[in-house]
Amino acid sequence: MEPLSRVILKSGKEQSIKRLHPWIFSGAIKKIEGKPAEGDTVEVFSNSGEYLATGHYQIGSIAVRIYSFHQVTQDFDVWTMKFKAAYDLRTALKLTKNKDTNVYRLVNGEGDGMPGFIVDYYNGIVVMQMHSVGMYLLRDQMTEVIKALYGNKLLSVYDKSEGTIPVKAGLGIKNKFIYGDQSVIEIIENKCRFSIDVISGQKTGFFIDQRENRELLTRYIKGKNVLNMFCYTGGFSVYALHGGALSVDSVDSSAQAVELTNRNVSLNAGGEGKHQTFTADAFSFMNDIRDKYDVIILDPPAFAKHTDALENALMAYKRLNAKAIEQIRPGGIIFTFSCSQVVNRDNFRRSIFVAAANTGRNVRVLHQLVQPPDHPISIYHPEGEYLKGLVLQVE
Numbered sequence: 001m002e003p004l005s006r007v008i009l010k011s012g013k014e015q016s017i018k019r020l021h022p023w024i025f026s027g028a029i030k031k032i033e034g035k036p037a038e039g040d041t042v043e044v045f046s047n048s049g050e051y052l053a054t055g056h057y058q059i060g061s062i063a064v065r066i067y068s069f070h071q072v073t074q075d076f077d078v079w080t081m082k083f084k085a086a087y088d089l090r091t092a093l094k095l096t097k098n099k100d101t102n103v104y105r106l107v108n109g110e111g112d113g114m115p116g117f118i119v120d121y122y123n124g125i126v127v128m129q130m131h132s133v134g135m136y137l138l139r140d141q142m143t144e145v146i147k148a149l150y151g152n153k154l155l156s157v158y159d160k161s162e163g164t165i166p167v168k169a170g171l172g173i174k175n176k177f178i179y180g181d182q183s184v185i186e187i188i189e190n191k192c193r194f195s196i197d198v199i200s201g202q203k204t205g206f207f208i209d210q211r212e213n214r215e216l217l218t219r220y221i222k223g224k225n226v227l228n229m230f231c232y233t234g235g236f237s238v239y240a241l242h243g244g245a246l247s248v249d250s251v252d253s254s255a256q257a258v259e260l261t262n263r264n265v266s267l268n269a270g271g272e273g274k275h276q277t278f279t280a281d282a283f284s285f286m287n288d289i290r291d292k293y294d295v296i297i298l299d300p301p302a303f304a305k306h307t308d309a310l311e312n313a314l315m316a317y318k319r320l321n322a323k324a325i326e327q328i329r330p331g332g333i334i335f336t337f338s339c340s341q342v343v344n345r346d347n348f349r350r351s352i353f354v355a356a357a358n359t360g361r362n363v364r365v366l367h368q369l370v371q372p373p374d375h376p377i378s379i380y381h382p383e384g385e386y387l388k389g390l391v392l393q394v395e
């Protein structure tokens with residue numbers, strides 16, 4: 001084997017990596033010994049020659065994604081151990097052998113020490129999504145580890161990295177099965193049933209990250225008139241009906257999403273005659289909802305994908321939430337979310353504050369919501385926190 005290329009940092013730039021931050025930015029590099037290609041494993045050293053970490057080299061502002069802070073001899077063992085640790089955590093979280101829930105995130109990138117790598121488990125179907133070339137090149141090796149982990153419970157492994165590996169890497173990636181070919185499956189989450197298609201679904205197929213927030217919703221739902229805005233697969237709608245809502249209106253601008261919601265509602269008992277769907281834009285639908293709803297769920301797509309879109313995104317959250325706060329019935333409950341990584345908790349809360357203040361109604365925060373523990377955040381990598389939500393009560 002060729003010796004690994006060595007990335008030497010500028011003096012003083014080893015501090016963040018000593019604090020276990022998993023990225024090295026190109027500006028921190030003094031020189032590179034060797035000629036690493038994108039995706040190659042490199043070793044990182046301080047200016048004084050001290051070994052710091054091992055990671056995947058990439059061309060761009062993040063130059064190295066660290067996957068080990070110890071020198072690695074047997075690469076395969078590293079991934080096997082990391083998968084085992086990830087699986088053990090999900091087992092401790094009561095997700096792996098749970099008769100009421102058979103969908104969870106197995107690997108959450110930096111939060112599981114595997115930067116740029118996402119693995120979701122859907123009742124036997126595994127979806128991998130790689131965000132770096134280094135991880136992408138390991139896909140067959142990772143599949144072997146996944147096969148060993150799940151044995152005969154494993155139905156298929158689908159690689160869904162087409163939209164997440166930078167095009168400039170020039171790999172011409174297409175989404176495809178690496179093992180088996182089953183793409184559609186029925187899953188259960190907290191006893192609620194959903195039909196999932198990992199090929200056509202958004203992200204890896206389903207928004208697993210709302211599991212605990214959906215469960216919380218059921219506490220507030222009995223006998224209520226509910227609006228689930230941005231319903232997509234109808235996750236919150238199914239839970240609301242399951243929890244005894246009087247009526248649920250589900251709205252999405254995508255006709256395909258509305259169809260998915262209808263299908264998922266019909267998979268579960270309790271929705272008969274109580275559920276209606278609307279293919280409509282959120283902002284126009286919410287122009288005229290005065291005193292119609294006791295509970296409103298607002299789970300929009302990421303309004304800002306980059307920091308330059310931040311101001312517009314905050315305006316959009318403000319407008320959306322103002323419409324809900326203004327018109328909800330007295331005593332009503334709003335579940336409001338942002339899944340934009342660039343919108344931090346404070347910014348989000350401030351935009352809700354401004355929305356509330358403009359309506360003049362009294363608004364209280366009952367819960368502050370986050371992503372669930374199968375989407376762990378490394379304390380050294382706060383960038384991994386993306387989902388935030390508030391449960392509001394409006395007088």
Ligand code: SAH
Nearest residue numbers: 207230232235252253254257281282299301
């Ligand atoms: N709440 C869902 C996830 C929502 S994803 C869940 O729990 O699974 C965001 C959804 O918003 C997508 O389905 C998208 O089609 C829809 N959407 C995007 N822009 C919209 C708009 N302006 N009005 C209504 N729906 C919109």
